[in-house]
Amino acid sequence: MRCQLLLGLAFAAAACGPAAESPRRVAAPGEYLEFEGSWNAAGSRHTIPLGENRRGSIVALKGTMLLAGPGRPGVGFHAEVIGLVDSATGFQGRSVWTDERGDQLFSELRGEGTAAKNRVTGTVLSGTGRYAGVTGSYEFSWQWVMDGEDGAVHGRAVDLKGRVRPGPAAAGPPR
Amino acid sequence: MTGQRLKRAAPFVVALGIWFFPVPAGLTAPAWHLFAVFAAAIASVLIGAFPLLTASMLAVGAIVMTGTIKPEQAYSGFANSSVLLVVIAFIVAQAVVKSGLGRRVSLFMVSRFGGSSLGLAYSLVLTDAAIAPAFPSNTARGGVLFPIVLSVAQGAGSKPEDPEGRRLGGYLMFCSMAGLAVSSALWMTATSANPIAVQIVQQAGLEIDFAKWLLASAVPSLVAILLLPLIVAKIFPPRVGKTPEAPAAARTELAGMGGMSRDEWITAVTFLLMVAGWIFGNQLQLNTTSVAFMGFGVLLFLGVITVDDITKQGDTLVTFFWLAVLFAMSAQLNELGFMGYVGERLASGLGGLSWTTMYVTLIVLYVLIHYMFVSQTSQVLALFGVFLDVGTKGGVPLPLMAFGLLFASSYFSVITPQGGSQNIIFAASGYLTQRELYTLGALITLAFLAVYLLIGSPWVYFVMR
Numbered sequence: 269m270r271c272q273l274l275l276g277l278a279f280a281a282a283a284c285g286p287a288a289e290s291p292r293r294v295a296a297p298g299e300y301l302e303f304e305g306s307w308n309a310a311g312s313r314h315t316i317p318l319g320e321n322r323r324g325s326i327v328a329l330k331g332t333m334l335l336a337g338p339g340r341p342g343v344g345f346h347a348e349v350i351g352l353v354d355s356a357t358g359f360q361g362r363s364v365w366t367d368e369r370g371d372q373l374f375s376e377l378r379g380e381g382t383a384a385k386n387r388v389t390g391t392v393l394s395g396t397g398r399y400a401g402v403t404g405s406y407e408f409s410w411q412w413v414m415d416g417e418d419g420a421v422h423g424r425a426v427d428l429k430g431r432v433r434p435g436p437a438a439a440g441p442p443r
Numbered sequence: 444m445t446g447q448r449l450k451r452a453a454p455f456v457v458a459l460g461i462w463f464f465p466v467p468a469g470l471t472a473p474a475w476h477l478f479a480v481f482a483a484a485i486a487s488v489l490i491g492a493f494p495l496l497t498a499s500m501l502a503v504g505a506i507v508m509t510g511t512i513k514p515e516q517a518y519s520g521f522a523n524s525s526v527l528l529v530v531i532a533f534i535v536a537q538a539v540v541k542s543g544l545g546r547r548v549s550l551f552m553v554s555r556f557g558g559s560s561l562g563l564a565y566s567l568v569l570t571d572a573a574i575a576p577a578f579p580s581n582t583a584r585g586g587v588l589f590p591i592v593l594s595v596a597q598g599a600g601s602k603p604e605d606p607e608g609r610r611l612g613g614y615l616m617f618c619s620m621a622g623l624a625v626s627s628a629l630w631m632t633a634t635s636a637n638p639i640a641v642q643i644v645q646q647a648g649l650e651i652d653f654a655k656w657l658l659a660s661a662v663p664s665l666v667a668i669l670l671l672p673l674i675v676a677k678i679f680p681p682r683v684g685k686t687p688e689a690p691a692a693a694r695t696e697l698a699g700m701g702g703m704s705r706d707e708w709i710t711a712v713t714f715l716l717m718v719a720g721w722i723f724g725n726q727l728q729l730n731t732t733s734v735a736f737m738g739f740g741v742l743l744f745l746g747v748i749t750v751d752d753i754t755k756q757g758d759t760l761v762t763f764f765w766l767a768v769l770f771a772m773s774a775q776l777n778e779l780g781f782m783g784y785v786g787e788r789l790a791s792g793l794g795g796l797s798w799t800t801m802y803v804t805l806i807v808l809y810v811l812i813h814y815m816f817v818s819q820t821s822q823v824l825a826l827f828g829v830f831l832d833v834g835t836k837g838g839v840p841l842p843l844m845a846f847g848l849l850f851a852s853s854y855f856s857v858i859t860p861q862g863g864s865q866n867i868i869f870a871a872s873g874y875l876t877q878r879e880l881y882t883l884g885a886l887i888t889l890a891f892l893a894v895y896l897l898i899g900s901p902w903v904y905f906v907m908r
Binding site for chain 1: 469642791828832
């Protein structure tokens with residue numbers, strides 16, 4: 269039993285250890301760096317009817333976003349989104365990504381709002397700390413979104429692809 | 444003395460060590476700190492430093508006082524419907540015993556299957572497997588089985604406070620608890636987590652219906668069900684072997700009981716209505732916990748159980764406290780992204796393995812990670828899609844990966860006493876210590892893992908080609 273505990277802690281430690289790093293690229297001035305990743309999110313959704321075949325929802329989601337690629341701004345972020353979905357006109361939202369140091373990246377989101385079409389695009393507006401002055405864009409689509417227990421909603425976003433241009437203050441150590 | 448002090452100090456060392464370790468890239472400080480406290484709480488129980496109640500009370504106090512999570516998040520488990528269902532089911536079970544109905548059912552069961560403790564265990568496990576497809580909530584199913592198991596144990600003279608006599612009760616309790624895990628894997632409709640996972644599989648491109656699920660699950664699940672009472676008897680001998688005279692004695696005693704009393708009738712009818720409510724809850728849009736509350740209310744209203752009876756149920760309050768706290772902490776770990784982070788990092792670190800090695804590794808990791816979850820559905824929602832994705836991208840055939848994870852999502856629930864809310868009813872009966880529950884849980888999960896990997900995987904591979 270103690271062995272299992274040690275095994276479990278070892279697994280958790282292994283999972284929380286350094287990621288298998290691809291060599292990080294340093295961007296030339298004005299150059300964009302590309303990244304990809306996935307996002308597991310959970311939160312709440314409140315829906316109201318807006319007439320026949322039309323619904324409006326407010327959503328609040330948060331979860332782990334893990335990024336890959338030499339141009340990623342960080343290994344991963346705790347990503348939070350709030351937004352309004354109208355099944356007729358689509359989705360509009362705002363997002364904040366927070367890393368392990370508490371530095372943040374802010375973005376606004378737009379996208380389609382139906383089960384069949386759910387591509388979402390984000391525009392990186394600015395950031396704090398090492399992300400100060402960062403700009404860029406990204407996009408993803410929901411692989412699935414479903415209701416869980418006690419009114420919670422869960423989803424997994426895949427094909428997350430984006431690019432960022434580091435700001436002048438983002439000259440941190442390679443990660 | 445020194446050893447005991449060291450043991451009690453160890454969880455604090457674990458908590459502080461993790462807490463002050465640099466926050467891993469990709470996590471936030473609250474998620475990391477919550478993990479430090481949660482890991483220390485579970486570790487303290489595993490090494491026998493504290494009871495679960497002590498560990499969970501210290502943990503919830505620490506995470507709120509340090510501002511790691513908000514009070515309303517830390518206490519949310521006290522209003523969780525699954526937690527409440529466990530508590531009510533536990534109290535209603537006492538009504539079945541008090542009314543005398545439990546004794547009648549127990550004598551009936553002993554008269555039919557009481558030739559040995561093994562016979563009793565098989566009758567309980569097979570009964571559960573037979574009724575499981577009609578119950579979309581395995582917690583509710585636990586609420587149905589528990590009074591029967593309790594009555595059988597008590598009828599056989601097995602009491603939790605008797606160090607030797609409790610073993611038969613403990614054996615039957617654990618067999619029933621683990622039986623719930625396998626019967627949930629046997630039928631697609633036997634737990635609410637299964638249809639959710641099936642929807643995720645559907646998004647990945649594989650349609651699974653009731654018949655296809657049963658075809659894939661039948662062989663490994665039936666093998667697991669048949670092996671379960673035998674394996675538990677080896678690890679935790681009930682010390683009651685063959686009792687060939689018991690069935691005849693039970694028949695005589697049953698005849699001596701005469702007709703059913705008023706309280707027995709009320710309890711039986713209320714219980715049957717509750718069962719109907721649980722079975723048809725989805726169609727009638729009835730909340731499972733509300734059905735339990737109504738049944739509880741009726742039993743109180745008609746005087747089958749009284750407020751005095753409830754005040755004597757101190758164990759129920761203890762269970763409510765630790766379960767609610769652990770439930771909320773595990774949910775918050777998930778919400779703060781820790782579970783997804785660990786799952787995704789572990790799964791994505793398997794690149795380059797052959798698909799068979801990747802398949803086995805993913806299933807083993809998926810099962811082990813359940814040590815951190817207090818709900819099957821939460822793990823399915825947080826990690827099922829991630830593991831399925833990584834496995835199929837790594838070359839594991841989709842049906843094999845899907846069914847491997849689908850079955851694991853049920854049988855892993857027995858790995859800890861809090862691994863599924865249905866476990867709690869049995870775990871809180873007092874027949875087994877926390878350490879016994881963790882040890883038995885680990886060993887039986889290992890046995891299930893072996894059965895589903897060694898027998899289930901070739902079978903699924905063969906029938907789903």
